[in-house]
Amino acid sequence: MTLTNDPPSSTPFSTPLNVLLDRAEKDMQENLVPAEIFNNDDVFTAEMERIFTNTWVFVAHESEIPKAGDFVQRRIGLDPVIVTRDGKGGINVLSNYCRHRGTQVCQTDAGNSRFFTCPYHGWTYANDGRLVGTPLMHRAYGEPLDPNQWSLKRAPKVENRKGFVFASLSEDVPPLEEWLGGGGWMLDLVTQLHPDGMRVAGPPERYIVNGDWKTAAENFAGDVYHLPTLHASVQEIDLLEGIQATCEIGRTYEFENGHTFIGHAWTQAIDPSFTLWGYPEEYKEQFDLGSLDETQRFVVDHEPPTVGTIFPNFSYIRFFSPLPDGPPAVVTSFRQWQPVAPGQLELWNWQFVWNFQDEDTAQRDYIGGQYLFGSAGIFEQDDTVAWEGVQRAAASPWMRKEGLKFNYKQGENSPVDDTPDPNWRGPGVHRNTGYGEHVQFNFLRQWLRTLKGETATGDETTEGTPA
Amino acid sequence: MNTAEAPDTLTVTPATHTLVAQFLAHEARLLDEAREEEWFELLDDDLLYTVPSRQSTAPRDTEVDRSAWRIRDTKAHIRTRLARQNTGHAYSEVPPSRTMRLVGSIEVRETSEADVVEAYSALLLYRQRGIDVHFDLIPCRRNDRIRLTAAGPRLLSREVILTETSLKTANLGVFL
Numbered sequence: 001m002t003l004t005n006d007p008p009s010s011t012p013f014s015t016p017l018n019v020l021l022d023r024a025e026k027d028m029q030e031n032l033v034p035a036e037i038f039n040n041d042d043v044f045t046a047e048m049e050r051i052f053t054n055t056w057v058f059v060a061h062e063s064e065i066p067k068a069g070d071f072v073q074r075r076i077g078l079d080p081v082i083v084t085r086d087g088k089g090g091i092n093v094l095s096n097y098c099r100h101r102g103t104q105v106c107q108t109d110a111g112n113s114r115f116f117t118c119p120y121h122g123w124t125y126a127n128d129g130r131l132v133g134t135p136l137m138h139r140a141y142g143e144p145l146d147p148n149q150w151s152l153k154r155a156p157k158v159e160n161r162k163g164f165v166f167a168s169l170s171e172d173v174p175p176l177e178e179w180l181g182g183g184g185w186m187l188d189l190v191t192q193l194h195p196d197g198m199r200v201a202g203p204p205e206r207y208i209v210n211g212d213w214k215t216a217a218e219n220f221a222g223d224v225y226h227l228p229t230l231h232a233s234v235q236e237i238d239l240l241e242g243i244q245a246t247c248e249i250g251r252t253y254e255f256e257n258g259h260t261f262i263g264h265a266w267t268q269a270i271d272p273s274f275t276l277w278g279y280p281e282e283y284k285e286q287f288d289l290g291s292l293d294e295t296q297r298f299v300v301d302h303e304p305p306t307v308g309t310i311f312p313n314f315s316y317i318r319f320f321s322p323l324p325d326g327p328p329a330v331v332t333s334f335r336q337w338q339p340v341a342p343g344q345l346e347l348w349n350w351q352f353v354w355n356f357q358d359e360d361t362a363q364r365d366y367i368g369g370q371y372l373f374g375s376a377g378i379f380e381q382d383d384t385v386a387w388e389g390v391q392r393a394a395a396s397p398w399m400r401k402e403g404l405k406f407n408y409k410q411g412e413n414s415p416v417d418d419t420p421d422p423n424w425r426g427p428g429v430h431r432n433t434g435y436g437e438h439v440q441f442n443f444l445r446q447w448l449r450t451l452k453g454e455t456a457t458g459d460e461t462t463e464g465t466p467a
Numbered sequence: 468m469n470t471a472e473a474p475d476t477l478t479v480t481p482a483t484h485t486l487v488a489q490f491l492a493h494e495a496r497l498l499d500e501a502r503e504e505e506w507f508e509l510l511d512d513d514l515l516y517t518v519p520s521r522q523s524t525a526p527r528d529t530e531v532d533r534s535a536w537r538i539r540d541t542k543a544h545i546r547t548r549l550a551r552q553n554t555g556h557a558y559s560e561v562p563p564s565r566t567m568r569l570v571g572s573i574e575v576r577e578t579s580e581a582d583v584v585e586a587y588s589a590l591l592l593y594r595q596r597g598i599d600v601h602f603d604l605i606p607c608r609r610n611d612r613i614r615l616t617a618a619g620p621r622l623l624s625r626e627v628i629l630t631e632t633s634l635k636t637a638n639l640g641v642f643l
Contacts, residue, residue: 107523107525108522108523108524108525109522109523109524109632110522110524111524111525201535202520202532202534202535202536203520203522203532203535205520205537206632206633206634207633207634207635207636207637207638208633208634208635208636208637209637210637230558232554232556233551233554233556233557233558234551236551236554236556237547237550237551237554239547324541324543324544324546324547325541325543325544346633366536367536367539370536370537370538370539371538371540371544374537374538375537375634375638375639376518376537376538376638376639376640377638378547378548378551378557380638381557381559381560381638381639381640382557382558382559384559384637384638385558385559385596385637385638386558388637
């Protein structure tokens with residue numbers, strides 16, 4: 001794969017990158033999206049070069065590495081990184097490639113270690129990445145190698161925002177808080193309702209899905225239109241209600257830099273008492289809502305975010321369900337759409353629970369969350385199959401020949417008012433409907449801006465700042 | 468599980484071993500032949516069906532985390548899964564995957580309960596879905612407890628240890 005403008009000879013009908021991006025820009029003005037962006041080698045390569053090595057990417061939650069020496073192995077795009085807690089309590093994001101020949105110094109997904117020793121020649125690094133040993137040093141090198149030069153590569157930027165650790169492989173990014181903007185405002189409403197916050201309920205489960213990472217990211221940006229069809233079965237077995245109204249009661253939250261959420265007006269659709277996602281009273285009693293302003297309070301009570309995507313590939317879902325074999329629960333999952341190849345992702349799924357919960361309720365919510373959203377989740381199973389179809393159409397020789405465009409025209413001629421809410425006083429843009437494909441476009445326009453080399457913005461919602 | 472394990476399959480009679488092996492083969496065939504409702508009848512009311520988390524770790528004996536799960540189902544959870552499949556709208560299994568469950572390496576042991584045996588087996592599940600050209604393989608081991616009742620063996624608990632840390636099939640819409 002190369003970033004050439006010449007059509008690669010090995011993939012006939014493949015559209016050159018710049019042609020495809022120009023086409024995408026033009027098509028998006030007409031609420032269309034070229035199908036091919038969801039499965040194109042050059043697009044994927046460009047995404048690695050311009051997005052994943054060039055912006056903030058979530059790597060871990062601090063509850064995964066609570067103790068000195070704890071580490072988890074993660075990915076930033078295609079790159080394996082080790083996220084460590086060093087002896088001073090600091091969090092490090094290290095390349096997992098030995099500086100000598102590149103062999104991976106860490107061969108496990110998680111653990112606790114002060115050192116990482118390369119299995120090839122034995123170069124040894126402390127868990128802050130510093131080179132501390134080279135076998136047979138005197139005969140081999142004569143003097144110790146300079147650790148300032150030969151330590152594991154460190155992600156240039158790492159920030160721990162209220163437990164969520166993000167890293168950037170580029171120095172040239174805005175501070176995380178600025179980058180997240182309204183997305184951070186919304187993450188607070190999701191995870192900071194109790195001073196003790198949330199933690200992972202277990203390690204991430206992982207599964208390969210033959211869908212493009214963007215398909216999953218745009219779905220979680222707020223595709224509520226698919227619920228009454230793809231997930232109809234969940235309502236038919238009474239584990240969900242109000243599915244037909246999902247677009248009517250949808251509420252969009254579109255922030256800068258492509259971060260996007262969508263909520264549902266549950267109190268309107270189900271019952272006025274169904275505030276705070278429908279959490280049981282014993283949970284609501286624990287929440288400290290005193291510091292929320294009027295807008296925040298209204299959002300969490302009446303139109304709380306159901307799903308969301310922090311650009312590029314970190315998403316969230318919180319859902320109420322009357323689970324089988326137990327009391328109803330509100331479950332919370334964060335997930336990451338790890339790009340593997342064009343049209344293929346690895347899904348990483350973490351259930352989250354509140355730190356104030358006792359072991360029993362935490363376990364119940366964890367299991368309930370897996371029952372709904374996970375590799376065996378009764379919602380998610382069906383998503384995985386639908387997403388496969390998108391990238392197949394995107395790779396179709398016939399459809400490439402036709403220049404197939406996907407229809408994102410919802411709302412163009414609809415009687416529904418999908419214009420921005422003029423009374424909205426929170427960050428970004430808010431719409432009082434789930435109709436329209438504004439959330440998908442908020443994500444995709446950021447994707448396009450980034451691939452076209454435009455830089456992140458600190459305060460605008462839908463317009464990028466030209467580089 | 469005993470700490471010092473001997474090849475003690477002979478702690479059960481050959482008849483019991485055969486009975487349990489037949490049971491494992493039979494339930495696999497029911498699932499392969501899309502006879503889930505008949506399979507459901509073979510589940511004990513106290514069933515616990517779990518797929519614990521597995522990660523690459525050192526030492527190796529910490530790979531499986533029995534406090535973390537992909538699935539932790541009771542019989543009620545499985546009843547609901549079947550009800551969903553029966554709606555005809557559980558699209559990951561519309562049409563149902565064509566499957567072949569190869570069950571082998573069966574060991575059967577006594578437990579402290581007279582009417583309960585442990586059965587260890589290996590399962591290789593071939594799965595091909597809809598109009599897919601490709602197929603998925605799901606390799607795993609299963610640690611079962613089986614209750615021997617007058618009506619025949621019933622699955623009391625099943626712990627599925629996936630061979631893979633990252634599944635190469637997009638979902639676990641099939642029973643293991």
